[in-house]
Amino acid sequence: KRALQSIPYVAILSTPAIWAVWIASIGNFTCVNMMFLFSPKYLSTVLGFAVHKTGITAALPPLAQFLSKLAFGMLSDRVKFISETNKFRIFNSIAFFGSAAFLTILAFMGDVYKNYNMIVFGCAAGVLGATTGGFFKAGPVLSKQYSHFVTGNISLGITITMLIVPFIVNSLTHHSTQEEWKWVFLIVAAVMASCDKRHLLGVHQRRAMSMDT
Template identity: 25%
Template sequence: MDQATSPLQNHKNGQMPFWKKRRNLVTLMVSLGYFNFYTLRVNLAVAIVAMTSSVDNTKTAEFDWDSKLRGIFLSAFSYGYITTQMVGGLLSTKFGGVKPMGYGVLLNACFTVLTPFAARFSVYLAIAFTVAGGMFQGISYPSTNAVWLRWIPPTERAQMSSFGISGSIVGIIVGYPVCGWLAKKYGWTYVFYVPGFVAALWSIIWLTHIAESPKEDVHISEEEREYIVSSIGSTTAVKTSFFSYPWKCIFTSMPIWAISCAHFCSNWGALTLLLQLPSYINDVFKFDIGQGGFLSSLPYIALTIVLQITGLLDYWIKRKNLLTTTQSRKLFSSLSALNRAIFMYLTAYSTTAVESIVYLILAMGLGGFYSAGFIVNHLDVAPQYSSLLMGISNTFGNVPGFVTPMVAGLLVQHKSAEEWKWVFIIASIVQLFGGIFYVIFATGERLHWAEIKPKDNEIQNPLFKNVQKKT
């Protein structure tokens, strides 16, 4: 057995316990990063209720904002978030994902902590701070693909990505009830302070303890370093010039458009629930903010479970060679879209709180199959540009972040069940369209313009070259 393959064999034989694998620590930290991504968004959905409605029967709302202004405030984060997706993708493609991710979350946290002061001065300043927070988180999100690219072997990516994404779901599960409790117990300002301080703490730990790649990490074992680098191979080679990127190929590629379309449609449903669920529960079923926060978290408990199952199932399929990558990506993406379409449509016609919550739990939970579908497809079709492609698709994917609150604001004028019905019907139709488009045009194969010659990789990836020389 040669030295280049021994790490792989050692990995397969289980000679390195999981707690000693540095890449597992990196994955855990990414998952905690996702946790902060979403607590810094969930707090807005809970805070808007506490800021503009009476938390109990003894206090009046501090702000008298109508439905349109509330929609603009909720949309503000996405306005900022969508503008910097490609910036984050380009920065992390060129320099790595650790610093863009860490500093992006840190600055997002700072603006979150300052938002209560801004709101009491001017609603428009609060909106501006929320936009700024979204801009800095927009830099962070695509950077996760650069971390996966440099740290996680291809066969483990869907599994590790599923675990990483589940951090965002835990953020929602924890964020809704905790933010609801904070608003009720201490006031709406703490809905901004607490998530902001937690995110800032994570950023400091991330920036001081996580390296850009195994090559730069001083704590990783040589065995694991060689295994990761030999497994990843040519995917770390990137063009360094912005102008040399295959822009025309990217924007004329139907598989790339399929990913972007699926991302847009999936997020339409996900963001409808993320941003509107507390308001829906409060308007239609008259639950208070504490009860609403708890009920809003239930669909995400189901999603967390499905994400873990999906990651393990995808890993098992790959190990057994049961499906091609293309078949696997289409299977999981279509299952996600179909389940969300069915259960969001059923939610529209539900008549009781229990019925609605059950359907929404199933819609969000079974929608979790996307974690082995389009969301990791960038790493299949063009791994060296995956952060950039994530930035592009996530730009489209977050258009619903400011469109859906405005649609809900226009449709829901009197807070009636009949008005909310159309919010869910529209979301259902969008889910179905995204699933069909993806199945028709997606692929799991590396695209021709993303192929890398072996000798080019040796130049761009000296660590891989060193491993090759040992064989």
């Protein structure tokens, strides 16, 4: 109770690096919710995968992201010749711009070579695992003992995007064609690119670190 009363809300809310973490969560979960909630629909209605195979194929992107999170997490911990601030920026940019690039490619691929679509879709999900060394790691490091407040608000990004993403997807994919899904992929890619505030990660880091009381 004493710890909760002493949370420096003003210091936290006035730190750009913390806002960069929260904004990044919006971009991340916009992509994650689009992929994980609607990939079965895309795979079955657009790419034409059989319904009984959709469950397996839809599980591949999350699996790719899980494995990449482990790999990027270990890499972030082992790299010592780069500062933490720069690692936050590098990993976040790899995740956001990498995933956005694959989604843009997917948007213009058409639906002729379905297996290639599936591979690119999986790559878009997999590279997003680099967020383990990006904003996911930056939040606790910057806020230190107040990380429960900062990381707790990341869950707000999950909730917000779970409400918005279905509206975007369903409003654009009335006929479930590749042309309609092209705009879904491009919108998500644009959101991710705009939510990568890597230039703010680490800015005023000393202030965030000095929240100790």
